[in-house]
Amino acid sequence: MHTAAELESGAEDRREGPASSATAAAPVQLSLWPPPRSTRHSGRRRRQIAVLAAVALTVVVVGGGATAWALLSDGAEEAADEGGAPADVFVGSWSGEMVQVDTEGEHVADWHAEVRIEEGAERGSTAWTTFSCSGTLVLSAADNDRRVYAYTETADPEERCVEDAELTVWPDADGGLKAEWSSITREGTRMISTGDLD
Numbered sequence: 001m002h003t004a005a006e007l008e009s010g011a012e013d014r015r016e017g018p019a020s021s022a023t024a025a026a027p028v029q030l031s032l033w034p035p036p037r038s039t040r041h042s043g044r045r046r047r048q049i050a051v052l053a054a055v056a057l058t059v060v061v062v063g064g065g066a067t068a069w070a071l072l073s074d075g076a077e078e079a080a081d082e083g084g085a086p087a088d089v090f091v092g093s094w095s096g097e098m099v100q101v102d103t104e105g106e107h108v109a110d111w112h113a114e115v116r117i118e119e120g121a122e123r124g125s126t127a128w129t130t131f132s133c134s135g136t137l138v139l140s141a142a143d144n145d146r147r148v149y150a151y152t153e154t155a156d157p158e159e160r161c162v163e164d165a166e167l168t169v170w171p172d173a174d175g176g177l178k179a180e181w182s183s184i185t186r187e188g189t190r191m192i193s194t195g196d197l198d
Helices: 011-016 042-082
Strands: 092-101 107-117 123-128 133-143 146-155 164-171 177-184 190-197
Touching: 092 177, 107 177, 107 190, 133 164
Parallel strands: none
Antiparallel strands: 092 107, 092 190, 107 123, 123 133, 133 146, 146 164, 164 177, 177 190
């Protein structure tokens, strides 16, 4: 029979000395790639991301819509309180004679203007038939019953007109528009032209 010391695990190996390399444990294999990840929680992560994205989108849409509504409704109320003219007053085709003066108030020229303001009163076109010039109009400011348009020249075959100008219009009592053109010539002289558009 074996004694208690002999029954002890590995007792024989300790007596014989160190184990030989042939009986040693197999070498550990190393991998260059990490072990595969568990997919147990990845579906949950995807759902959380989708829910967060949906909540964020809802906040942006609802918040943005509410903000736009508040801003637009405030602007409409202010225009109504200030007695501003609606955009429809400016829409249409208008024409009339303009009187041009320089900075000292000296008469420079009389000229004929044709103005067309499109639906919504944000864009338009104009022709200065006396000078054979034409250009586009883009709304740059609106205040109470006035609209200010930036004029950009598109045709000037005789090179008699300015390239940029500003047209300010407002309704008159007769159902037409009062007009004021402001421009600076190529020489640097400020010119103002005023007149009625019917």
